Amino acid sequence: MVKVPHAQIPGVYHRRVGDIVVTAISDGHLDGAIDVLRNISMDDAREILTDSFRPARRTAVNAFLVHSAGRTALIETGSGNYLLPTAGKVLENLKAAGVDPKNIEAVLLTHMHPDHSAGLTEMPSGRPHFPNAELVVHENEPRHWFDDAEMAKGTERAKKLYFQCAREQVAPYKDRMRLFREGEIFPGVTAIPRTGHTPGHTTFMISSGNEQLLIWGDTVHVPEVQTARPEVCMEFDTDQDAAAASRRKVFDMAATDRLLVTGMHLHFPGFAHLRRRGTGSELVPAAWEAWS
Numbered sequence: 047m048v049k050v051p052h053a054q055i056p057g058v059y060h061r062r063v064g065d066i067v068v069t070a071i072s073d074g075h076l077d078g079a080i081d082v083l084r085n086i087s088m089d090d091a092r093e094i095l096t097d098s099f100r101p102a103r104r105t106a107v108n109a110f111l112v113h114s115a116g117r118t119a120l121i122e123t124g125s126g127n128y129l130l131p132t133a134g135k136v137l138e139n140l141k142a143a144g145v146d147p148k149n150i151e152a153v154l155l156t157h158m159h160p161d162h163s164a165g166l167t168e169m170p171s172g173r174p175h176f177p178n179a180e181l182v183v184h185e186n187e188p189r190h191w192f193d194d195a196e197m198a199k200g201t202e203r204a205k206k207l208y209f210q211c212a213r214e215q216v217a218p219y220k221d222r223m224r225l226f227r228e229g230e231i232f233p234g235v236t237a238i239p240r241t242g243h244t245p246g247h248t249t250f251m252i253s254s255g256n257e258q259l260l261i262w263g264d265t266v267h268v269p270e271v272q273t274a275r276p277e278v279c280m281e282f283d284t285d286q287d288a289a290a291a292s293r294r295k296v297f298d299m300a301a302t303d304r305l306l307v308t309g310m311h312l313h314f315p316g317f318a319h320l321r322r323r324g325t326g327s328e329l330v331p332a333a334w335e336a337w338s
């Protein structure tokens with residue numbers, strides 16, 4: 047009898063950057079409505095998605111392992127059990143990659159939103175998934191998400207999904223947090239803050255020898271729409287103008303320097319280059335790389 051697959055292959059993909067190996071780890075995907083987009087008409091957004099063969103807004107969720115100087119860091123932890131059953135698969139894919147969470151020395155976060163930090167801690171038990179890792183994040187993130195006055199300004203959804211989630215997920219790591227402003231935060235990993243999406247939203251440049259990879263965090267959430275129209279923001283950006291300005295800076299750097307980029311919401315595994323097209327840009331997926 048012919049066996050038909052009933053489960054997807056593991057979401058694991060390696061990429062060399064000089065002496066460093068970066069492994070994309072899929073958390074899965076989140077499908078959602080387009081009404082969370084700002085600075086664009088729904089008709090225009092729908093047209094761009096249809097032109098790009100996307101029937102709806104599909105948001106990939108990615109995390110990345112960094113194997114550097116004999117050490118292992120994990121950038122982001124996925125969404126745990128806070129969002130949809132199509133996501134929350136980081137642990138399963140780490141296992142498929144042969145990585146024991148106990149051996150991860152550092153978890154680096156681009157920011158504290160549930161699709162990035164809700165995989166830190168098993169809920170409701172409160173047991174940390176990464177018992178030996180320090181938590182490395184921009185100093186503005188806990189400052190903002192732990193601020194009761196800021197939380198009071200949010201909608202019920204924001205209070206629960208952003209503020210409460212960040213607090214309960216970070217709790218077991220409280221006494222092993224390392225806060226940064228910018229600069230090298232792990233061997234070969236340099237933090238470049240690009241704030242706006244959140245107050246401490248940060249991109250990470252991976253550098254080794256003369257090779258580089260820019261992990262651009264949440265510079266885009268809907269790649270097809272926001273590369274074409276960088277002014278398009280998300281309802282949940284804490285500062286939309288600043289988010290758009292940061293996006294333009296990242297795009298300019300990526301296109302001018304012809305950088306290899308990837309991001310948390312680029313379609314898995316997400317490695318690509320950005321080229322300018324008309325008044326916007328477009329992503330060109332990187333070619334598969336076999337290793338000898």
Ligand SMILES: [Zn+2]
Binds near residue numbers: 159162
């Ligand atoms: Zn995100």
